[in-house]
Amino acid sequence: MLVINDAHYPWLLLVPRRSDVVEIIDLNEIEQAQLMTEISRVARALKEITKCEKLNIAALGNVVPQLHVHVIARRQNDAAWPRPVWGVVPPLSHDAEELQSFISALRRKIWLG
């Protein structure tokens, strides 16, 4: 799991450890089920931590083909609402300390529930 360094949105990226996989349909059934379980776990944690109004979950990969799933917390007052986040405003770097505390909170929530 990666955190995208864009303070406009709490934005996570799930990257299956399979550099040869491009599409969800390239995963076998068991891997697909595992991916769904992980998306759900991460999305739940992200929603609880951010108290966001909407989740955006997407596997696009038009620019970087290796399979990755975006899990993004959206609010009606965020920089792109109601549009999808991609390419709307230039990314804004996170404050390093804020980022660390966000990551710690996520880790706790994902692993301890």
Place this chain on the structure above:
Amino acid sequence: MLVINDAHYPWLLLVPRRSDVVEIIDLNEIEQAQLMTEISRVARALKEITKCEKLNIAALGNVVPQLHVHVIARRQNDAAWPRPVWGVVPPLSHDAEELQSFISALRRKIWLG
């Protein structure tokens, strides 16, 4: 399953028959697994029929909250590439006959494999 009437991209929408559900994490584990199976089945059929270069799969719902999953066939020469499709160019109506033959091909592929 719905077909979006935009000839710019072969574009399907999976809408679980649960009008009260907004997020994937609102589904229980079995429903999530079923959704993943259906996404995979539809995405595979769409890719085979369109011979597309990339699939875009996304649950956004910022505008229409009821849970729906976009399954879109992308090509490097399509109207929005490499950007996501939403809001890039106004939709272009399908020719009615083309649309019917696309739907028929999809149905056959999804149900017969």
